[in-house]
Each structure stands twice: as structure tokens, then as C-alpha cells.
Amino acid sequence: MRLRGVQYGARAGLRAGGQRSGQQRERNYRAQHIASHSCALRGAHHRFCSAFPRCSRARRRPSLSTSRPQRSMLFSLPGRISVERLPSSSRGANGRGHRGVNMRAFSILLSMLAWCWASVVTAQELPAVGADPAKVSVSGLSSGAFMAVQYSVAWSSEVMGVGVVAGGPYNCAPPNGLGFINVCMRGSPPAERSWRAAQDFARDGVIDPVAGIARQRVYLFSGTKDSVVLPSVMAAVHDFYGKAKVAPDALAFVRTMPAGHAFVSAEIGESCGENGGIFVVECPLGTALYDQPGAILNHIYGLKFKPAASLSTTPIAFDQARYGGGSALMAGKGYAYVPTACRVAAARCAVHVVFHGCKQSADTIGSDAIYAKLGYNRWAESNGIVMLYPQVNASAMNPMGCWDWWGYSGLNFQLRHGPQIDAVHQMVKRLLQGS
Template identity: 55%
Template sequence: MRIRRIIESLLAIALSFPLVAASAAGEDLPKLGADAKRVSISGLSSGAFMAVQYDVAFSASTIGVGVVAGGPYNCSYVNMGGITTCMQGSPLGAASYNAAIGFQTLGKIDPIAHVAKQKVYLFSGTSDSVVKQSVMDAVRDFYQMLKVPAASLIYVNTTDAGHAFISQDFGNGCNTNQAPYVNECSVGGALYDQPAAILGHIYGTLKPKANALSAQPIAFDQTPYAGPTSSMASTGYLYVPAACRGAGAKCAVHVVFHGCLQSAESVGDAVYAKLGYNEWADTNGIIVLYPQVNKNVVPVNPNGCWDWWGYSGLDFQTRSGTQIAAIHAMVKTLTSQ
């Protein structure tokens, strides 16, 4: 009887582990009935590469993108020198354009004609030592080849910024290239507000940002969306303005992709709570999704980067890529009733 009681106790403990893990990861991602016709994305560094990939793969359901210190589509596979060229060299926007045509022909991405209807914001700091401005020039060339009109494409490339998101609210000195990869930069005598610039370009004139938030970021469970080779964390973060919780609110959705060494595991709430997106989202009816990728040994991802070179599988840059598909499934959840 004593052995039986021990076995039953051990079984009870074992069965409790999944429940503990789910609780630690956060609540389920809510179905908010958000507006599926107003989905946009932005990102820094590997997150900027990821934003371009998602934008191209799901261009039919994406209205705009912000690319901060990233690179062009499928860059490492179509440029000699691979990753090095796509960070420190001069990749070709034309090579990425041809890659997109090829994947379109195979039916692995949405028709690229949709991209021409989008609003595109690009940013490259002159003191960025991680991703050279020549790489972002290729991103500009890529979107121009996709026929994005000049009025819809903004390229900010004269600010003495390092490798970072630019925040009006907190951060390192402007030309810094170190954690948390959020900097403050003065432009025209005032601190530059990059979240406002990105959201304003995509969604149009914004209402003034909130002085006090109507809600707080919440942790949610990413495990239903993330496959075993995705390198994605168990927990993601979400900001939902109070006004977006009501029935029929039909708020927009903006996805923010952090950079390498910039997930919550590495920099805490620097991106999902302090960067500045939430204050603008609060007064403008925008739900902000902050998916997370952590450092991993298997697959090999020691810096917690989004996949733009293929560590998660060969189709990483298409609709079936494990990370891209996971984010799209999250967006579909938010836009579901």
C-alpha cells in the first residue's frame, strides 16, 4: 500500500507539470474581433528581416511595414557571402525581388502585387555598426521594384543612430550599439518618436498619445502556436487598449518583432512596455502583439534571433515557415470573434 501511495503521489506531481508550465507562460491569446483589414508589422534587426519576410509572405493581409536596421527578402540565400553580406556588405535588392517572384510562382507566398498597396517605413542610423546602411539601401531598392509609390515609402537614413529602435521615452545615447537596443535621438531639436513615425505612416494622422495607459501589457501562452523547431519562447506579450476589449471595437493589429538579444528574456520589458508603441496604440485603437524568440541550443540560435537564414527550416521565408505561420495564426486569433 505504501508503494502504491508513493506511485500515486509521483503520478500526481508529474501530471501537474503541464498545468504549471501553461500558467507560467501566461493566459490564452484572446479572440478580440480585431480588424483583419488593418494588420501591420515592424521590427528591428533580425525582427526587421522577419517583418520583411512576413510582409512578403502575407502581403494580401498586411497594409504596412516598418523596417529598422534589417535586410531585404531572402537575403542570405541570394547573395554571395550570405549572412555577412546581408549585415555588413552590399546585397542586391534585385536578387530579393527575383526570389519573391520565384516563391510566388511556386505558390508559397501571396501575389507580390499586393505589396504596392502598402505603406513602407525604413530606418537606418548612420552609426549602426551591426547592419550597414548599404543593406537597408537594398531594402529600399527591393520595395521600389515591388512598385511601392514614392509617397508610400519613407526612408529615414540621416540620423546619427546606432543599432536600435528609437524611443522618445527612454534608452541609450543615440549612437549606441548595445542592449537594450533602444536609443534616444534628437532630430530637429526634439526627441524622435519612431513608434509614432511608423504607426502614423501606416495608419494616417494619429490622435495624441496617452499620458496614462488604459491597460497594461499581458503575458500570453505562445506554445499552441510555436513548433518544436521554431525557437520561440513559451511566453509572448500583448497590449490591448481598454477600448479594444468591447464587442464590435474592430481595432487594428500591429506586430512588433524584437531584435537579436532583445527578447524579454534578455532585456525585460524594454520593448513590450517601454518603447512607446503602447501609448500611441492606446488612443488610436491599435492592439500591439509582441511575439518572442529566446536563445536556444536546438535549433542553434544563441542570440535569440528571428530566423532569416534558415535555422528553423528551408521554408522559413514563406507562408509555411514555422515562425511566420505561428505569427499569422496569432493574428488570426486576435481577429477572430
């Protein structure tokens, strides 16, 4: 059974909503296809691990007490999910029986438990700092790169730039069913199909008009040593933005560096070609180390000042449940870095959202490596940028703590009001309040 995307009849259900809101039409879309989606998800958990040869190895949690973290593999499944076939006598008239209903009930229960857990987190609310709505951008690694693409396409009228590090094109998983791993991480997904999906969703009013993508500044990165998301996939991302008519000078593609599947930092990390550990590496560029956070922010904003030697404050933890993070199967806490100068509304600071990769949340790696040490915050301090680091932890439906790019949180995951996209959008709106 295949996950259904816009190419498999979703648009008919979306358009039947007439004048109803985009949010209501997305709920209808999810309800109409929940049975087929449940079946596909159960098989997908089996296939996800098979993409990574070393995923079953035992490993230790990395420690950031030294400058070189211990090595560990990102992609591991703690268990297997069995898939059973109901006897034909137990199936309903639609031939699917009660599997879709049971999985839907299970998903709802998980969401309720996640919400209850997140609601007891003693973290503060994000500050309303009156940030500049014209200066919102996103970036991410791996599943976070998929999410950065999804968010920037769904809210293209509100996002000025995006950084994609080892991710894939928009709406890649649904048309490929259970084969999405091979196609979207190791194959050559057709950019034309992703572009048509974006056009169709925009026509149905469930994402912003695609014309907004053309004005974005886009940074793409694919390491030549990346064994998780192959360079051919990032080539498809490049082609997608080409079809969106992003200007050549606004579309940067770094693809000759011998980096593994990781963020590239000038401050912490393992050797350049590593595909494990906390998925942060250091890569030499001439006589210095390549500073990817700085490269992303500079390409998007055109930075005026060098990174700060010291920070004016420390990152804060905030309660993601306030913004719908619980029902979106996100972690209880997210993190943000708000330079002291940006707490004055008149500062009109920019906002940049960083989506971590699978097995890379703060709780998973047991450290502040991504939200405090990667290198974004020093650039943000000197250039007036509020940094937002939303978090996703592992769960039964998401055993590796990935951002949703295949549908575990709902079939509208790639749309404007998909659970995780909507939750992060609410966080950004909070930072913009007072502007």
C-alpha cells in the first residue's frame, strides 16, 4: 500500500472543501487517507533502519566534556514493529479491516501522552521581542533539512531564506510509498514531481503561493563523504529551486567538501568525513575551518559584523507545549538564543530557526552542542538575530527523533498547518509579537 500524495488523488478531497478554511481541508485530507497511511507507516519502520548498515551496532551516548565527542551512530532502531495481516473474515467492507482505526487510535493516544508529558515541563514562554517579520529564515540538517524545505515552501511568503544541509526535496516521501527511503535518501528523486506537488498544494490553498519561493535566498550543502543522504538527492533539491526560479546568485550550492553527514562547525566536531557521533564535523578550508553557520547566515542576510568574541546572555529553554508541540509529537522543551540587544522591540532583530537532525536533539545527545556550541549564536549576537532551536525526541512513532518528512505526525505534515510546521510557526509568531 502506498502513501498518497497530491499525485494519488489527494487534491480531490482538498477541493471538496469549497470555501472552508485551509486548516479544515487539511483535516479532511488527513481523515480520508488515514487507513492507507497507517498501513504504510508500519512497514516504513522496518525499512528505515535498513538504509544504514551499522544501525544495529551497540553504541555509547556521546560526551561533550572534551572537544572531540565520542563516536556513535545516528540511525538506530531500538526495536522492531511487527506487521500482521488480518484474516479476510476480519476485514471491513473496504478491505482494510480495523488496522487503520487501531493505528489512528494508537496515534491519538501517543499524542495525548506526549501533550501531558510536555505540559509538566517547567520551562518559560518564549519572549515577545518584536522581531522583524521580513527577516525570518530557517536551516537544518538531515530530517531537519527536509523540514527546513517544507517550512520554507509552506510559508514561502514569510520566509526570506533557507539553508539545506543533506536533506531532500519537498513532498518526496508520499509519492514513493514504502520505497521512500531508497528514493529520498539514496536515489535521484525527480524534482519535477516535487515542484508539481508544491504548485498543486498552493492552488488548493494549503500552502503559500509558490511565487514566494523565487524571492528566497537558498544555501545548499552536500558533503562528498555523506553516506546517509547521497549527493544525488541534494542535486534534486537544487533542481527543485531551479524550477522555482530562484535567482542564480541567490542559490548557493556547496558540494565539493569531503564532509560526512553532519553540520560543519568551526567550533566543535569530529573529523570532516565522519558520518556518526553527534553529526557535527570540522572541515579545513585553506588555513581555517569552514564555518557553515556563518556561511548560511551570511548568504541569507549578508552579515555586517564578525562573530562576537563572547555572548551577552545564555540560551533559554521554553515550553513547546504552549505552541502545540505536544500534539505534534515534539519534545517538551525547545531552546532559543535571544541576544540582549534583541530584547528591545525597536531593535527589529531577525529570526533564524535551526532544525536539528535525527538523534540530534539536546535530550538525545545529552548536551547543548547544537543550540549553544554549533556556532550560530556568536554570529547572531553581533548581527542582531534571534535563534530558535525547536526539538523533537524519539518516540514509538518516531524511534530516531527525526522531524516529520514522511507522515508520522499526520498526512498534512508538509502543509502549512501540518502539526510540526504549525507548532514552529506559532513559536516564530510569538517572537514577532510587538513588531
